[in-house]
Amino acid sequence: MNKLYKSLVYDGQVSLSVLETTQLVQSAIKIHNLADGPAKILGEMLTACAYMAGCLKSERGAVSLTVKSGGGSATVSVSGDAEGHIRGYIDGGEGGLKGGTLTVIKDDGFSRPFVGTCELKAPDVSENLMQYFHMSEQIPTAVAIGADVQNGVCRAAGGVVMQLLPGTSEENMDRAEERMQAFVNPTKIVEEYGADGIIENFFKGETDRCGLYMYFPEYKCNCSREKIAGVVVSLGRKEVEDIIAEEGAVKVHCHYCNRDYIFGEEDVEELFGK
Ligand SMILES: [Zn+2]
Incomplete structure (x- = not known):
């Protein structure tokens, strides 16, 4: 089952999200009949979108992420809403991401949507997403998400995102940074532990204190x-x-x-x- 856990950790100064999106990515592979390379990129983008949809503050909120990679090598579009309905598609992408731009449109349903764009500096989605949060939203964010796809099967997808809230102490920054080291290979951890196991093994005691929120993202198109x-x-x-x-x-x-x-x-x- 797809899961997104959200909690505050380290004296309530760091926002933690733990994602398990294996089935969401598998749904995308099936719907679009994707080869492994594009499936990995789309899967990571869908996972990023599930995370950002979980951060929306209004029931009517929606978020979309678009990647236009260099020289038309890939176009990826994903979107999600506050109910956790996530969808997306990819054109190209066999050779990975080769520069280009990432554009995020976040509509919290209150006023004008927030639009942020950043350049793609890395071949993987996590790096680019960190860049985006740093440049466009000015929030120090550590992202370790991934999608492991082999022979048309998503073996594991998901990962961990941590955001420092304003005023995070040096000590808690260090704690967050140190903990993130465990997720250098996020899909391996997701495969081994699942979202529940990650909370249990890596954040036990922390999430108990501040409460744990649970969401169930799923692949669902809102067309009719x-x-x-x-x-x-x-x-x-x-x-x-x-x-x-x-x-x-x-x-x-x-x-x-x-x-x-x-x-x-x-x-x-x-x-x-x-
Ligand atoms: Zn549709």
């Missing part, structure tokens, strides 16, 4: 025939009828769940009325 119909209607009746006359149907593809929505002649009345 009704929503897509709304988009089709916005084209206007004439346009829709023209497309149907020419191509037989209006076909709308959802990249996130790899599903086609087809509207034919018989649907025109339902869309626009008689």
